[in-house]
Amino acid sequence: MATITILGTGNVGQHLAKALHSAGHHIVQIYNRTPAHWQELMSFLPKTTQFTTHLAQLLPHTGLYLIAVADDAVAAVSQTMPAVPGVVAHTSGATPMSTLAKHPRRGIFYPLQTFTAAHTVHFEQVPFCIDALLPADAAFLQNIARTLSPRVYAITDEQRRILHVAAVFANNFTNHLLAIADDICQTNGVPFEILKPLIAETLKKTEQQPPRNVQTGPAKRADVHTITQHLQLLETQPQYRHLYRILSESIAKMYHGNLKLPFPE
Amino acid sequence: MATITILGTGNVGQHLAKALHSAGHHIVQIYNRTPAHWQELMSFLPKTTQFTTHLAQLLPHTGLYLIAVADDAVAAVSQTMPAVPGVVAHTSGATPMSTLAKHPRRGIFYPLQTFTAAHTVHFEQVPFCIDALLPADAAFLQNIARTLSPRVYAITDEQRRILHVAAVFANNFTNHLLAIADDICQTNGVPFEILKPLIAETLKKTEQQPPRNVQTGPAKRADVHTITQHLQLLETQPQYRHLYRILSESIAKMYHGNLKLPFPE
Structure with missing residues (x-):
């Protein structure tokens, strides 16, 4: 000791x-x-x-x-x-x-x-x-x-710096997205509570499989119709609308190469 | 029945x-x-x-x-x-x-x-x-x-549409951020495994408290020094660098009003 x-x-x-x-x-x-x-x-x-x-x-x-x-x-x-x-x-x-x-x-x-x-x-x-x-x-x-x-x-120092950046994505940024989901629900009078089992399930999955393999959603499916509808719904919250667009493009890039989703800024 | x-x-x-x-x-x-x-x-x-x-x-x-x-x-x-x-x-x-x-x-x-x-x-x-x-x-x-x-x-229809958008943030986008964290680790030869307890803890917290209240990290602290270092580390992955910047700005906006973090694009 x-x-x-x-x-x-x-x-x-x-x-x-x-x-x-x-x-x-x-x-x-x-x-x-x-x-x-x-x-x-x-x-x-x-x-x-x-x-x-x-x-x-x-x-x-x-x-x-x-x-x-x-x-x-x-x-x-x-x-x-x-x-x-x-x-x-x-x-x-x-x-x-x-x-x-x-x-x-x-x-x-x-x-x-x-x-x-x-x-x-x-x-x-x-x-x-x-x-x-x-x-x-x-x-x-x-x-x-x-x-x-x-x-x-x-x-090593170098590895620790990388881990710290990755931790910001995995912890700070995911938490922020949950805070945005909460805000979108509250702003529209919908209980955020309803999303909690979904959040728990998402995490449970990524504990068992690489997160890249369990991605779902409209951007993964390149479902431009749904994405366009979602962007319209977020029109009064331009900051979240912008994030939605950037993250959807990032998902599309990870799974569909350089495909750009044809929806307006 | x-x-x-x-x-x-x-x-x-x-x-x-x-x-x-x-x-x-x-x-x-x-x-x-x-x-x-x-x-x-x-x-x-x-x-x-x-x-x-x-x-x-x-x-x-x-x-x-x-x-x-x-x-x-x-x-x-x-x-x-x-x-x-x-x-x-x-x-x-x-x-x-x-x-x-x-x-x-x-x-x-x-x-x-x-x-x-x-x-x-x-x-x-x-x-x-x-x-x-x-x-x-x-x-x-x-x-x-x-x-x-x-x-x-x-x-209602309107509430369901909102829930669906919020679910994309809470599930699809968080999962994508975990996939990015995984990718950053793998690209740099660091085991993603090390981050899993952190991810589990983040989720456990948000089940008990509003995610807005448990936000941590450099953007929440407006720690421009650490953010600048992280952006430098991500220089070879410009797509992730861009996301890091946009999400950090979004966090800063949620907690510090209109404060713009003074780091370069």
Whole structure:
């Protein structure tokens, strides 16, 4: 079991502190620039865990220093914190390992999941993307990740950047399309509720088969008549109409080569 | 229990024939222009069920004639079939009730779900959208739908058209975004598998809260730095780059009013 300092008490820092403690690791210190969430963390961490708002007061040890702050604060925390004998890793999907260049033992400990305050995180289902400058440190970080989840992947900076873009499509953009569907329903007095089983079924399918193979709908069928009707219905919502058109064209391109659907902008 | 004739033995017709028979209804006749899937249907329907490839041979009864053919074939089947004493309803989300104008007792029996050959349909989770010209016929169709599912909704032509558009966003377009995420991963040698728990979590959230309230990601945070990096990574896939830009702008618009993200086309 490892000795761990956690820097940052936002969503990711809090959830990881709890999970790592529960997995038997020794959380020696929690840093945050303000005492945010300290009370909550104190309620389950051992009395020996120290808390600080000063990076200069970080305790030296040969374990893990986990930087779990906002993407744009990783660089500042890494540079301001003292040199330490342990491995310094961050949890960001978008930040290169070179941001930690001050620390010779550096790495990545990136849980690829969407964290929301209101939802419990089941870490055993969270994929961990691990990287490190030194092979021994990569093994060290992988071993820690495996105490939380069986899904541990060795992922380079370049691969992690690609995963992050793909995750934006798979999570942020799909969620936005659901929000649009909800908005279209509400604007027209139709219960969005009716669509929920459809959404669940769509996802269930793509867990079992490549999403490309289970595509359905008017654009997949190149059913220009239905698409034209839908565009007419969206006339009062030009932004959604535009998206409908662009996404239908993108589907048509994926399944019918360069076929352009002949409907007006 | 109702007497039912089913017209069409595609995915929807087949699944409904099985489910309606299992629910205790009397399937008197199956029509299809070719004997497609007859053998399969004969294996579980009673020996008394008749099969025909000729609309002129439809048996007259006062129950339900369910037209479950492709959207663009509904009109032709409705007009070619003889006048019947029962209720004529179709299962299409995109076709107005007026398409059945030949029949004074007409209605809609629309199961809002995505049907794929390889997947079993759990009708108890399928919402049925019901409409009819005559109130008594609407009640008749609702009663039949309730033998298959507790989710039965009275939905007008106008509402059904809106639901169909919203369903394209919620199902077809989200599935397409997952296919793009898969493609981005494969093109760059990263396992798409890693994203599956994220996708599952996104959907789980939106079942519990309005999707608008659980939006995350760089566009929601107006994190122009990350968006710019992502657009650079997508430079070799201009189609996906364009979609990334349009969808990010749409998210920014939903959460930040008219703010335009200042990154290049």
